[in-house]
Amino acid sequence: MRKLIHYSFILLLMLTAYTSSEAQSSLYYLVREPKVKTANPPLLLLMHGVGSNEKDLFGLANYLDERYLIVSARAPFKIAEGSYKWYDLDFSTGVRRTNINEAEKSLQLILQFLDELQAKYHYDKQRVIVSGFSQGAIMSLCVGLTHPEKVRGIGVFSGRVLEEVVKPKLAAKDKFKHFEAxxxxxxxxxxxxxxxxxxxxxxxxSLQIKTSYHEYPSEHSISQANLEDFAAWLKGIK
Structure with missing residues (x-):
């Protein structure tokens, strides 16, 4: 799952200028400052899939709205050098088993991380998009569906709803009036x-969330068409 993004201009991903920080924060991350400077920029948080790291999705920043403060976070649980996860998956019995305790821990760390980013970068609290790929997409849904007051919307690339986390904490329908996905x-x-x-x-x-839904003739990856559609959606968030 390390090779997640497949499109012809992938070499350009190496050209993104970034800074990194882990001191005084719950999660290690890379950040792209907004190219269009404002006092309170909108925030896009990116979260990678299992077995990857904060560098994996960060190259997408080159192709996304220049007004955004873009942060790519590293999952808290280490698998090996350069390889991390938001929670453990066990297939030893032939059935997928999720470590719900780790997923819950990651959810709390992400919420805390958003507060820390606000204190440091003063982003616009009304324009926060939490997005991710695969396991990162699953965590995006966990954040958005349980704490919609924290985010304006979510971007879900090849994910699913982790019902064990979301169902007990699902926010009331009236909390999603201005929420988009x-x-x-x-x-x-x-x-x-x-x-x-x-x-x-x-x-x-069912929650009356305004949803932009897309299917592509692709495998477990983010295609160029997928990226372009997401970029257009992101630019349209007001």
């Missing part, structure tokens, strides 16, 4: 089936 998935995804995205769409619509 971007949900995308590959129809040939062999890691998380596209049915996961379709079920996510049903849940979001």
């Amino acid at each position: 971007f949900v995308s998935h590959g129809t040939h995804d062999g890691v998380l089936p596209v049915s996961d995205a379709r079920n996510t769409k049903k849940l979001l619509e």
Whole structure:
């Protein structure tokens, strides 16, 4: 799952200028300051999938709205050098088993991290987008559906709803009046089936969340078309 992003201009991802910080923060991260300077910029938080790190999605910053403060966070649980996860997955019995305690811990760390970023960068609290790929997308849904007061919207690339975390804490429908979601998935995804995205769409619509839903003829990855659609959606967030 380390090679998540596949498109012809991938070499350009290495050109992004960034700074990093871990002191005084709950999560290690990379940050791209807004290219269009404002006192309170909108925030886009990016979260990688299992087995990757904060560098994986950070190259996307080159192709996204220049008004945004873009932060790419590293998951808290280490697998190996350069390899991290938001929670453990166990397939030893032939059935996927999720470490819910670790997922809950990651959720709390992300919420704390958002507060720390606010104190440091003074982002616009009304324009926060939390987004991720695969396990990072799952965590984006956990954040948005349980604490919509913290975010304006979510970007979900090839993810699913982690019901064990979301269901007990799901916010009331009236909390999502100004909430938006971007949900995308590959129809040939062999890691998380596209049915996961379709079920996510049903849940979001049942909460009357304005949802931009996209399917692509791709596998477990972010295609160029996917990125372009997300960039357009992000630019339209007011």
